[in-house]
Amino acid sequence: MNDRLRIAHSPCPNDTFVFHAWTAGLLPGCPPPTVTLADIDVTNGMAERGELDVLKISYAALPYVLDKYALLPTGGALGHGCGPLVLTRQACAPADLAGRVVAIPTERSTAYLLFRFWAQQAWPGAQVRTVVLPFHEIMPAVRDGVVDAGLVIHEARFTYHTYGLHCLVDLGQAWEGRTGLPIPLGAIVGRRSLGAERLAQITAAIRASVRHAWADPDASRAYVRQHAQEMAPDVLEGHIGLYVNPYTEDLGVGGLAAVRTMLDLAAAAGLVPPVRADALAPPTPANPVPAA
Incomplete structure (x- = not known):
């Protein structure tokens, strides 16, 4: 990896924790990349425009970028007990929200796909009314009516x-x-034009960065806190503990099955374009980068 790569991920604690060792130059033989920190809706757009080499995006955006990017099997965010929530100002039944306005952070997100899956069952035949708000404005908007x-x-x-x-x-x-x-929440993708060998090297660098973060969590602590300025320490640690897990180190068979299932269900519901099974195959020198 001689040429300086350009990567983008969110400033969220799980991403800064995962990528710190690589981007800070702490991994021998893995030159640090040039890093852009941006919210996930911004990185989704970057990927759709093909702007950078490696990006953290939502799995919901994956069908729109697989012509340019390959899914990398490490560094992403999947897990159990870490899903999105639908919040209300007062306790109510799901049926009470049919036809009401729900604020969402973006339509290109796993959260939105899971919301639509749920809404189809909770409000069969009812119109789903949503408005996009910046993430930090959603809870105040619900609180204030x-x-x-x-x-x-x-x-x-x-x-x-x-x-x-x-x-x-x-x-x-x-x-x-x-x-x-x-x-399946956040995916790591690499530009297909880099080739299978380079993408395999990038995958190894990200995986080494994850392992370094686990082995020496104090090394990234100041960097993580710097980009999570308004997050209490216990919330920060809880965030990392929830979203950085074995699926982050390696997507594995179970993780890939989750991605495949979500995208197939979303495509069947007309929410995303269909994705061929081989388009999700991890790129390796022995497994050339498949066409999307």
């Missing part, structure tokens, strides 16, 4: 009580109850 409910992710699992809000449904629990599979 600007919207009827909010779809939230990440650290909101730990903090929504401080806004006086109620959890109407844990969409991750709904997904796991339906499929028995982990929840």
